[in-house]
Amino acid sequence: MGDRQQKTLLKAASWTEREDYDGLVLVSAPDQAKSQKVLHDAVSEALTYDAALTSELAVLPLRDLNTRLVHSPTGPIDSDYGDVRLFKKAAADGIKRALKSGMKAPLLVLEEHSRFPRAELVTLLGALEALYVPIQVRESDPSKVQKIDRIGVLTSCKQKTEKLVQLADVLESGRRVACDIGDADPERMAPQRVEEYVRKVFADGTIKLDVLSDLQHLTKEFPLFEAVNRAASVVERHRGRVIFLEYDPKDNVTETLFLVGKGP
Structure with missing residues (x-):
């Protein structure tokens, strides 16, 4: 970690x-x-x-x-x-x-x-x-x-x-x-700082990390997310992100789990 x-x-x-x-x-x-x-x-x-x-x-x-x-x-x-x-x-x-x-x-x-x-x-x-x-x-x-x-x-x-x-x-x-x-306090864990934190936590590469933050891409591909993010996006540090975390073990995989959550 x-x-x-x-x-x-x-x-x-x-x-x-x-x-x-x-x-x-x-x-x-x-x-x-x-x-x-x-x-x-x-x-x-x-x-x-x-x-x-x-x-x-x-x-x-x-x-x-x-x-x-x-x-x-x-x-x-x-x-x-x-x-x-x-x-x-x-x-x-x-x-x-x-x-x-x-x-x-x-x-x-x-x-x-x-x-x-x-x-x-x-x-x-x-x-x-x-x-x-x-x-x-x-x-x-x-x-x-x-x-x-x-x-x-x-x-x-x-x-x-x-x-x-x-x-x-x-x-x-x-x-x-x-x-x-x-x-944490919403300002401490504003979207930009969540991304920074997650990148540090998983810096060893065990977990594959993919972060989407481009507003045009989010608007096109995630319209419901964009509706929530619309007001916050006018302040750069409050602009939302979609973060994908993927763990793909080397061993034989017998089960796949998808966990979806919404941050503050």
């Missing part, structure tokens, strides 16, 4: 590497088993003192490990209406609480859930979303580019963790590009 893009700083970790991190973050549902006994015991003991911790965040000491645990529960999941997004929200809340506690290198513990096979991925993506820093903040204060130094990821299997980290890193990188473009 280009130099304006945040890094996710993800690393697949094992339980024996926990000392490389300054705290643990656990997201779990009330009916979810915990793979590490020390985490199960810590949460179970806390619940004997405060039943509200089935749905309330808590920072718990793990004295035997000389570290701390942020436990972010999903709360009870309704059998009819509850869905995997509860894990995403709990993960975001947990990471934010970890930051407040002073963690700079949290280890995120992901647990399997029988009802939600994607719970681990959704949990990880929720944590990464909470770490996103808007582009205007990053540009105005470079010291705020990253909220953490790194984030470790732990599942029941190192091989599975590595695949999960790779997938999450790709998905989050794309999401952050979309957020930079779509959530």
